[in-house]
Amino acid sequence: xxxxxxxxxxxxxxxxxxxxxxxxxxxxxxxxxxxxxxxxxxxxxxxxxxxxxxxxxxxxxxxxxxxxxxxxxxxxxxxxxxxxxxxxxxxxxxxxxxxxxx
Amino acid sequence: xxxxxxxxxxxxxxxxxxxxxxxxxxxxxxxxxxxxxxxxxxxxxxxxxxxxxxxxxxxxxxxxxxxxxxxxxxxxxxxxxxxxxxxxxxxxxxxxxxxxxx
DNA sequence: TGACTTTATGTCAGATTTGACATATATTTG
DNA sequence: CAAATATATGTCAAATCTGACATAAAGTCA
Numbered sequence: 001x002x003x004x005x006x007x008x009x010x011x012x013x014x015x016x017x018x019x020x021x022x023x024x025x026x027x028x029x030x031x032x033x034x035x036x037x038x039x040x041x042x043x044x045x046x047x048x049x050x051x052x053x054x055x056x057x058x059x060x061x062x063x064x065x066x067x068x069x070x071x072x073x074x075x076x077x078x079x080x081x082x083x084x085x086x087x088x089x090x091x092x093x094x095x096x097x098x099x100x101x102x
Numbered sequence: 103x104x105x106x107x108x109x110x111x112x113x114x115x116x117x118x119x120x121x122x123x124x125x126x127x128x129x130x131x132x133x134x135x136x137x138x139x140x141x142x143x144x145x146x147x148x149x150x151x152x153x154x155x156x157x158x159x160x161x162x163x164x165x166x167x168x169x170x171x172x173x174x175x176x177x178x179x180x181x182x183x184x185x186x187x188x189x190x191x192x193x194x195x196x197x198x199x200x201x202x203x204x
Numbered sequence: 205t206g207a208c209t210t211t212a213t214g215t216c217a218g219a220t221t222t223g224a225c226a227t228a229t230a231t232t233t234g
Numbered sequence: 235c236a237a238a239t240a241t242a243t244g245t246c247a248a249a250t251c252t253g254a255c256a257t258a259a260a261g262t263c264a
Contacts, residue, residue, distance in 0.1 A: 028190035035186070035196065053240060064223050069242050079221060079251095080183045084137070088130035094137065098203035101196045155210060166253050171212050181221095181251060 035101070039083040040074040042100045046090050047072075060089050137203070141185040142176040144202045148192050149174075163191050 047057055047068075054068040061068075063082075071078045071086060087097055149159050149170075156170040163170075165184075173180045173188060189199055 028187065031190045031196065032187050054242095055240075058223090062223085064225085065241075066225080066243075067223065069240095073242070075243095077221065079181060080186055081181050082221080084182055085130065085134050088133045094133065094203045098200040101200035101203065156212095157210075160253090164253085166255085167211075168213075168255080169253060171210095175212070177213095179251065183221095184251080 036078070036080060036083065037074045038100055039080070039087070040072055040078075043083060043086055043090075044072040046087065046092060050090060052090075057086070057090070061086055138180070138182060138185065139176045140202055141182070141189070142174055142180075145185060145188055145192075146174040148189065148194065152192060159188070159192070163188055 047054070053065075054072075055065045057063075058065045058068050067078070067082075068086075071083060084097065149156070154162075155167075156174075157167045159165075160167045160170050169180070169184075170188075173185060186199065
């Protein structure tokens with residue numbers, strides 16, 4: 001993992017700490033965090049593609065605008081569950097989810 | 103969605119209720135539940151393939167045998183987060199995750 | 205058979221995630 | 235430019251998920 005990626009993570013509020021700690025982010029922790037960030041990004045793209053506001057998406061999800069914002073910002077308080085359910089609520093297929101993963 | 107699938111879901115303890123309610127499982131709820139069940143199944147296969155007991159996997163995940171059992175049983179109390187982190191802990195790649203999705 | 209290992213199920217206190225709210229900041233539109 | 239709309243950020247009580255434990259049930263093997 002390089003400096004660019006590190007900044008990308010740290011800037012999102014992921015508490016990574018010292019370089020040593022950062023390097024100790026285990027392979028699986030890193031994979032998990034990166035997956036969430038990619039889903040965050042994908043979700044925002046998909047929502048915009050559908051020409052929905054965060055507020056509109058929140059209504060569909062029975063969530064709130066602020067939570068949608070946090071999802072798209074890659075906030076650590078957002079679970080994969082919520083991200084993935086949001087994709088489905090936007091009409092995404094499993095296939096399109098799989099594409100984000102690949 | 104057919105009767106077979108319904109039984110598969112109900113038998114796992116998903117409270118689906120009456121036929122009417124069942125039919126009202128929205129597309130996205132159904133997609134979410136089915137995804138979780140497929141991951142459950144995939145996790146069990148992967149663990150067995152690696153010749154690990156639930157207890158051994160629990161140690162790696164710093165979880166417990168009972169929670170692993172619930173994961174593999176598709177228990178509603180288990181989140182996608184935990185399922186996916188478990189895959190990564192077993193050494194699975196994003197690609198192999200994507201394959202389960204497709 | 206019975207001892208042993210593995211998996212399943214129920215429960216619960218503690219931890220995490222949630223929607224909601226207030227409000228700040230940014231973006232669009234007239 | 236200013237008003238309107240959209241998005242971002244901080245907080246928190248309630249809801250959900252968690253590991254841990256006890257124990258039941260199922261599977262393995264001598």
